[in-house]
Amino acid sequence: MKRKLGYTYVWAVYAFLYIPIIVVIIYSFNNARFSTEWKGFTLKWYDLLLKNQPLVDAALNSLLVAVCAATLATILGGMAALCIHRYRFTGKQLLHGSIYMLTISPDIVMGISLLIFFISINLELGFTTLLIAHITLCMPFVTLTILARLAAFNENLIEAARDLGATEVKSFLHVLLPITAPAVAAGWLLSFTLSMDDVLISFFVTGPSFEVLPLKIYSMVRHGVKPDINALSAITFSLTLVLVVLAQLLVRPGKKYRME
Amino acid sequence: MQGNKRFRNFNIGTVWLWLGLFALLPQLALFLVSFLDRGEIDFFIPSFTLGNFKRLFDPAFVNIFLDSLYLASVSTIVCLLVGYPFAYLLARTSKRLRPWLLLLVVIPFWTNSLIRTYALIIILKTHGLINQLLLWLGIVDGPFSLMYTDIAVFLGLTYTLLPFMILPLYASIEKLDTRLLDAAKDLGAGTLRSFWHITLPLTSPGIVAGCILVFLPALGIFYVPEILGGATNMLLGTFIKNQFLVARDWPLGAASSILLTLILVLMALVYRMVNRKAAAADPLAPPRRRRRGRVA
Numbered sequence: 001m002k003r004k005l006g007y008t009y010v011w012a013v014y015a016f017l018y019i020p021i022i023v024v025i026i027y028s029f030n031n032a033r034f035s036t037e038w039k040g041f042t043l044k045w046y047d048l049l050l051k052n053q054p055l056v057d058a059a060l061n062s063l064l065v066a067v068c069a070a071t072l073a074t075i076l077g078g079m080a081a082l083c084i085h086r087y088r089f090t091g092k093q094l095l096h097g098s099i100y101m102l103t104i105s106p107d108i109v110m111g112i113s114l115l116i117f118f119i120s121i122n123l124e125l126g127f128t129t130l131l132i133a134h135i136t137l138c139m140p141f142v143t144l145t146i147l148a149r150l151a152a153f154n155e156n157l158i159e160a161a162r163d164l165g166a167t168e169v170k171s172f173l174h175v176l177l178p179i180t181a182p183a184v185a186a187g188w189l190l191s192f193t194l195s196m197d198d199v200l201i202s203f204f205v206t207g208p209s210f211e212v213l214p215l216k217i218y219s220m221v222r223h224g225v226k227p228d229i230n231a232l233s234a235i236t237f238s239l240t241l242v243l244v245v246l247a248q249l250l251v252r253p254g255k256k257y258r259m260e
Numbered sequence: 261m262q263g264n265k266r267f268r269n270f271n272i273g274t275v276w277l278w279l280g281l282f283a284l285l286p287q288l289a290l291f292l293v294s295f296l297d298r299g300e301i302d303f304f305i306p307s308f309t310l311g312n313f314k315r316l317f318d319p320a321f322v323n324i325f326l327d328s329l330y331l332a333s334v335s336t337i338v339c340l341l342v343g344y345p346f347a348y349l350l351a352r353t354s355k356r357l358r359p360w361l362l363l364l365v366v367i368p369f370w371t372n373s374l375i376r377t378y379a380l381i382i383i384l385k386t387h388g389l390i391n392q393l394l395l396w397l398g399i400v401d402g403p404f405s406l407m408y409t410d411i412a413v414f415l416g417l418t419y420t421l422l423p424f425m426i427l428p429l430y431a432s433i434e435k436l437d438t439r440l441l442d443a444a445k446d447l448g449a450g451t452l453r454s455f456w457h458i459t460l461p462l463t464s465p466g467i468v469a470g471c472i473l474v475f476l477p478a479l480g481i482f483y484v485p486e487i488l489g490g491a492t493n494m495l496l497g498t499f500i501k502n503q504f505l506v507a508r509d510w511p512l513g514a515a516s517s518i519l520l521t522l523i524l525v526l527m528a529l530v531y532r533m534v535n536r537k538a539a540a541a542d543p544l545a546p547p548r549r550r551r552r553g554r555v556a
Contacts, residue, residue: 006349013346017368020379080275087268098279104472105524108480108497109517112504116293117286136282168264197372199483214374221378221487233375240371248363
């Protein structure tokens with residue numbers, strides 16, 4: 001009885017989390033502009049989206065920034081994880097602490113502080129500023145993902161490699177990198193999602209010359225429910241779903257490199 | 261080993277350079293601007309003033325700030341009350357099922373919260389799902405809308421931020437050693453007592469972490485109240501945004517955002533304290549791990 005009650009509760013919370021999204025996805029196929037009643041299946045809202053050139057351009061811009069930001073954030077975040085895990089240096093605690101603080105620091109503060117910084121150094125708002133902001137946003141998440149993986153791995157492997165004469169660079173390339181590869185890939189995927197979804201930071205650090213998808217969605221959503229936004233939401237959600245499932249499958253702790 | 265040292269220094273240098281230039285320096289600039297005057301043409305001019313902070317004591321701003329604190333606190337408490345039992349039950353399901361159930365929480369965690377806020381409109385609006393459901397149940401007898409109310413904003417914040425509460429809670433509850441609970445039971449403690457004296461203190465880091473991850477975004481995430489609450493709810497996030505994009509009073513915006521940073525620092529300190537206490541209270545915790553991995 002108690003068990004049943006528990007399960008009911010768990011599924012009720014899942015229902016709370018998922019029903020709104022599922023309803024939006026269903027409505028995105030509904031052949032009616034205003035009505036909430038079901039008027040038959042259609043793909044015309046998706047067709048309408050693809051014909052909306054400014055929107056497609058913004059989506060392509062977002063994609064470009066997300067790919068570049070995720071790649072650079074993964075490299076930089078990986079370097080930070082390596083520093084924290086492998087090296088001893090002054091300010092290491094500070095670095096680790098700063099990275100934690102960055103992950104919980106409110107996006108809006110990061111957005112306005114970067115805006116002030118960019119304006120102060122006379123950098124025109126656009127692709128470059130957005131890229132810099134997104135790299136800074138994503139990097140700490142990559143570092144923490146990789147550090148979590150490194151925590152589960154046997155240090156003796158590196159020692160063995162060094163005893164066998166591997167240099168630091170070599171042991172990095174042939175031992176550390178293959179072991180952390182899944183976490184690196186997961187970090188990339190999560191950075192990509194973060195960058196694609198970011199509203200609060202993009203709001204401040206991109207200019208009119210470089211429009212991105214979340215800001216377009218923001219201005220559309222403010223004008224109420226429309227079937228083409230339903231379609232856009234459905235696409236965005238599906239993309240996130242695929243990326244997150246992929247990332248989760250990657251970070252599942254593997255047995256291969258572990259020794260208890 | 262010259263190459264090793266160079267590789268090491270290159271790594272540390274690059275990471276610090278990036279963080280210094282694009283995280284620390286902007287934060288410093290924000291802090292400085294909060295002490296400057298706004299200019300006629302420029303966004304800020306180099307003349308020192310405390311006026312921006314004085315303006316934060318203006319009744320209009322105090323109201324906005326208190327409203328925001330109220331809304332964020334209630335949302336955080338609701339998330340905690342809903343999330344804790346959920347995370348607890350999740351951590352006690354079978355090992356085979358757990359990753360999949362957890363994945364179902366991670367997916368909304370990473371889904372664009374703007375899209376999720378939008379999805380709520382469909383549920384809340386006139387003739388929306390809630391309206392239909394209540395009509396069908398006979399509780400109401402006509403169309404009505406929950407949109408543009410405080411309830412909608414609460415629901416919106418709870419809905420978008422709940423996964424941010426569940427994940428840290430889950431992480432701390434899963435780590436909890438059930439042997440402690442068995443021991444308490446053997447010694448005659450009831451369920452409530454062992455929860456109060458064992459489960460709650462040992463999972464307190466998760467509780468604080470979850471509260472940080474819900475409370476701070478709830479203060480800054482301006483689009484949720486803007487979309488669901490209409491024009492009546494001016495909250496801290498919207499206020500800061502408006503100073504930068506509408507009123508063009510950057511120094512005032514910077515000064516009000518310092519409040520957010522202060523709250524962040526305060527909560528981070530609480531987290532540190534609670535974390536240490538919990539680690540000290542756990543009799544089964546392994547001794548502190550020695551630092552490993554070093555390169556001369």
